Amino acid sequence: MPILNKPIIFDRNNFGNGFEKGIKGRPIDIVLEIRESGLKGRGGAGFPTGTKWMLAATAVSPKKYVICNADEGEPGTFKDRLLLTEYTDELLQGMILCGYAIGAKEGYIYLRGEYEYMLSHINGVINKFHEEGKLGKGIFGKNFDFDISVRLGSGAYVCGEESALIESLEGHRGEPRNRPPYPVNTGYMGYPTVVNNVETLVSVPIIINKGAEWFRNIGTEKSRGTKLLSISGDVERPGIYEVPFGTKIIDMLEMVRAKDTKAVQIGGASGICIPEEELHRNLSFEDVPTGGSIIVFNKSRDMLKILKNFMEFFTEESCGQCTPCRVGNKKLLDGVNMIEQGKCSVKYLRELIDLGRTMQVSSKCGLGQSSPNPFITIMTHFGDEILAEHY
Amino acid sequence: MLASEVSALNEEIQELVQTLGNGRQALMPILQHIQRKHGYISAHAQQEVARLLKIHPVEVDGVVTFYAFFRKGRRAKYNIRLCQTISCDLMNKDGIAKTFERELGIKFGEVTKDEKYSLEFISCLGMCDQGPAMLINNEVYTNLTPRKVVDILNSLK
Numbered sequence: 387m388p389i390l391n392k393p394i395i396f397d398r399n400n401f402g403n404g405f406e407k408g409i410k411g412r413p414i415d416i417v418l419e420i421r422e423s424g425l426k427g428r429g430g431a432g433f434p435t436g437t438k439w440m441l442a443a444t445a446v447s448p449k450k451y452v453i454c455n456a457d458e459g460e461p462g463t464f465k466d467r468l469l470l471t472e473y474t475d476e477l478l479q480g481m482i483l484c485g486y487a488i489g490a491k492e493g494y495i496y497l498r499g500e501y502e503y504m505l506s507h508i509n510g511v512i513n514k515f516h517e518e519g520k521l522g523k524g525i526f527g528k529n530f531d532f533d534i535s536v537r538l539g540s541g542a543y544v545c546g547e548e549s550a551l552i553e554s555l556e557g558h559r560g561e562p563r564n565r566p567p568y569p570v571n572t573g574y575m576g577y578p579t580v581v582n583n584v585e586t587l588v589s590v591p592i593i594i595n596k597g598a599e600w601f602r603n604i605g606t607e608k609s610r611g612t613k614l615l616s617i618s619g620d621v622e623r624p625g626i627y628e629v630p631f632g633t634k635i636i637d638m639l640e641m642v643r644a645k646d647t648k649a650v651q652i653g654g655a656s657g658i659c660i661p662e663e664e665l666h667r668n669l670s671f672e673d674v675p676t677g678g679s680i681i682v683f684n685k686s687r688d689m690l691k692i693l694k695n696f697m698e699f700f701t702e703e704s705c706g707q708c709t710p711c712r713v714g715n716k717k718l719l720d721g722v723n724m725i726e727q728g729k730c731s732v733k734y735l736r737e738l739i740d741l742g743r744t745m746q747v748s749s750k751c752g753l754g755q756s757s758p759n760p761f762i763t764i765m766t767h768f769g770d771e772i773l774a775e776h777y
Numbered sequence: 778m779l780a781s782e783v784s785a786l787n788e789e790i791q792e793l794v795q796t797l798g799n800g801r802q803a804l805m806p807i808l809q810h811i812q813r814k815h816g817y818i819s820a821h822a823q824q825e826v827a828r829l830l831k832i833h834p835v836e837v838d839g840v841v842t843f844y845a846f847f848r849k850g851r852r853a854k855y856n857i858r859l860c861q862t863i864s865c866d867l868m869n870k871d872g873i874a875k876t877f878e879r880e881l882g883i884k885f886g887e888v889t890k891d892e893k894y895s896l897e898f899i900s901c902l903g904m905c906d907q908g909p910a911m912l913i914n915n916e917v918y919t920n921l922t923p924r925k926v927v928d929i930l931n932s933l934k
Contacts, residue, residue, distance in 0.1 A: 461862040464903040499809075499846045500902050502915050538809055541845030543900060557804030559843040575802070618864040618905035625906050655863065681864055681905070695863045699900060705843075 387468055390625040391641060394604065395592055395612045396473070404595030405479040409486055409526045416487035417443050420590065422598035424610035428585035429455060429546070430653060430677030431752070432609075435586055441570040442488040445578040450490035452481050453555070453574065453581045457498045457539050457546040460654035461699060462679035465614040465626050466584040470497070470504050473588050474511040478534060480587030482520065483594065484580055485532045493534040494574075496551050499541045508536050543703035547751045548581040550705070561707045562751035585614055585678070605631035609670040613678060617642050619651075620684035629669065636665040639682065646684045649767070654679035655696045656756035659689075661767040689768040690776065693760055694722045700757040711754025714745040718761050728776050735773075739765055778821060787825055789814075794829045804830060804840060808847060813915075816852035823849075845899070853888045853895035855933055858912045861898040864905035873909045874898075876923040880930055894930075 389396060408416050421436025442450060454477065458466040469477060481493045495508065512534055515521040523531045542560045544550045549563035552574050573579020589611065593601050605611045609631035615638070618624045622643035629638060639647055650660045652669070653676040660667065660674065667673050683692060697719035706712045721738040724730035742758030749755045765772070778786075793810050797803040807826055811818050818841055827834040841847045859865075859874055878884055881894050888895040904910035907919035918929060 458903055459901060461901040462864055462905050463901075464905050467903050498903075499844075500899075500912070503917060537806065539844075540805065540809060540812075540847055541899070542843065554805065555802060557801040557840070559839055616905060618908070619867055651863070679905075681867075683867070687867070692863060695861075695866050699862060703900060 387626070388472075389468070389614070389628050390623060391627045391629075393628050394630060395589065395601070396614070396628055400592045400596055401476055401479075402595035404591035404593070405483065405520075406526065408483045408591070408594040409528060409530070413443065413487045413489065416483055416590075416594060419594060419598050420487075423593045423601040424598075425586065425589055425593060425601070426609065426671060427583055428589070428613070428677070429583035430460070430675065432671045432675060435582065438570055438580055438582075439484065439487055441568075442490075442578045442580045445571065447578050449492075449575070449577045450488055451574045451577060451579040452484045452488070452490045452493035453548075453551065453569075453579055454481055454493065454495040454584060454587055455546065455548065455551060455581050456495050456501070456584050457551060458501075458584070459498055459543040459546050460656065460677055460679050461696075462616060462618055462651070462654045462681040463677060464616045464618075465678045467501065467504075468626050469584045469588050469614075470501065471507060474508055475515075476588045476591055477584060478511060478515055478521070480582075480590035481534055482525065482532050483590050484582065484587065486525075486530055488578075488580055490580070491531050491533070493532065494555060495534065495536045496539060496545070496555060497536050498539045498545075502538060505536060505538070512536070542705075543699075544705045544751070544753050547753060550751065551581065552579065559705070561705050562753070564750065583677075606668075606670050606672065608672045613669060613676065615669075615676070615680050616678050617680045617682070619680075619682035620644060620647070620687070621682050631670040632668050634666055634668050635660060635674070638669070638680070639665065642682075644682045644684070646686075647682055648685045648687060649683045649689065649764075651681040651683070651692075651760065652676045652679070653756075653759075654681070655699050656753070656759055658759050659763040659767060688775075689764050690722065690726060690772045693764045694719070694726070696760040697722050700753070704753065704757070708748075708750040708754060710745045710748040711750070711757065714741055714749070714754065715757055717741060718758065722761075725772060725776050730776075732773070732777075735765065735769070778819075783821065786819075786822060790822065790825045790829065794826075799830055801830065801832065804832075804837070808837075808841060812847055816856070817848045817850055820849070851892070854893045855913055856895050856897065858897045858899040859885075860900070860902045860904065860908065860910045862901035862905075864901075865908035865910055868908040870909045872923060873911075873921050873926060876926045880927060 425435045426432040545560040550560040554560040569579040700715040742762045745758045823837045827837045885896045909921045910919045
């Protein structure tokens with residue numbers, strides 16, 4: 387399963403000898419190059435990767451860790467499936483470069499339980515790296531040891547949140563921690579830890595090979611580079627695409643041959659719903675950010691049914707630790723059911739939207755803070771249509 | 778459980794602890810091994826893991842009940858888990874679910890009397906471009922149609 391359009395950054399020719407070049411140079415040069423490139427975390431939150439690495443590199447600690455977040459669980463996202471199976475070498479290279487840059491000796495790939503079938507492939511590549519001297523002791527003759535192992539999740543969406551992921555790695559329930567302290571300060575086993583998305587790490591050997599300047603020239607001023615998109619729903623050609631940041635939603639729809647589009651859910655269940663009138667907006671951290679999930683709905687779709695699916699998802703996946711998320715999502719789902727049965731007053735609907743806003747500011751982690759997004763955006767844009775049918 | 782089964786299980790868990798370690802961070806991998814081999818993690822297995830890791834059994838129970846893939850009760854030979862998330866839902870997940878219920882004579886959340894099949898819903902599998910998708914044990918099936926479902930069921934022994 388390849389990238390369906392012509393790859394830009396993820397073109398195979400761009401990897402060159404970035405890996406070797408990085409390891410043969412100084413660790414700090416890798417950090418500076420990544421910082422200079424403007425690369426931001428591809429999981430969706432968009433924290434500058436270079437800054438994260440700099441914080442970890444300058445931390446004084448007997449141990450540090452690199453974690454690859456391969457717990458791709460956002461509904462509608464599947465681009466890491468491609469990277470984990472077909473860019474495995476480059477992913478490991480990115481992790482090793484990160485380890486070298488920050489001074490870590492161990493790395494983990496936290497692979498979602500649903501992707502267990504990839505385990506033997508990834509372990510095979512890790513073994514190959516050991517045989518080739520790219521993992522283990524004295525990599526490339528340098529005084530640098532690094533090892534990577536894969537750990538599996540067991541079916542919990544919340545473990546994609548970095549502090550929940552660390553809890554899970556440590557053998558606990560995947561309940562997010564309070565942040566700060568952030569993992570780069572107090573991470574796995576209490577040591578400084580860099581947690582990066584698969585796509586972020588795969589970008590690293592490319593940036594080292596092609597240079598920060600080259601990378602900066604792609605995308606927009608605040609969102610450098612490209613984004614891998616996982617596109618599904620009512621389109622003729624679903625699949626994985628690579629587009630530069632700043633691409634207009636409407637152009638993307640044309641690329642995948644979407645017809646009669648009513649709305650596009652960008653960023654998965656925790657993302658926002660973009661109606662037809664806003665399709666000229668663009669994909670970037672400054673306009674419509676996304677971890678890569680694009681779900682297209684055509685005019686035949688019932689938006690309330692879609693919203694119900696999202697709310698059922700969050701009710702199921704909330705870890706239950708904090709009240710706004712545990713109770714709030716249930717209340718929003720109850721509200722959707724009331725609307726469906728024609729029992730919801732407009733006054734109560736407004737209260738629910740207010741509740742959603744409260745959840746956005748009072749939930750402990752990203753799950754609860756973003757779970758009301760579809761409720762608020764679908765009700766804002768399609769509230770009249772929904773009420774006309776169900777009031 | 779028979780006494781011989783208990784001692785076999787104890788031995789197996791001891792071996793797992795020897796290879797994976799007795800630190801708390803080994804808990805998930807140990808439980809994943811037991812789940813994979815037996816299809817469930819019995820109360821006895823939980824007790825034994827807790828004893829060897831020197832943690833309270835309720836800590837183990839807390840972890841087992843938190844993660845969707847761990848289960849405490851016996852599982853059917855073929856655990857069918859259909860993705861219920863949005864993209865698969867748009868591609869007629871409901872129709873597929875009905876086919877399963879008709880063919881197996883049980884509802885989602887139930888197990889057939891011969892303990893051969895169980896039906897469950899699962900959250901997004903990451904197969905959104907090839908929906909509807911499902912897992913049977915750890916095997917992924919995509920682009921399901923009612924016809925395909927019947928063929929797959931016939932191929933399972």
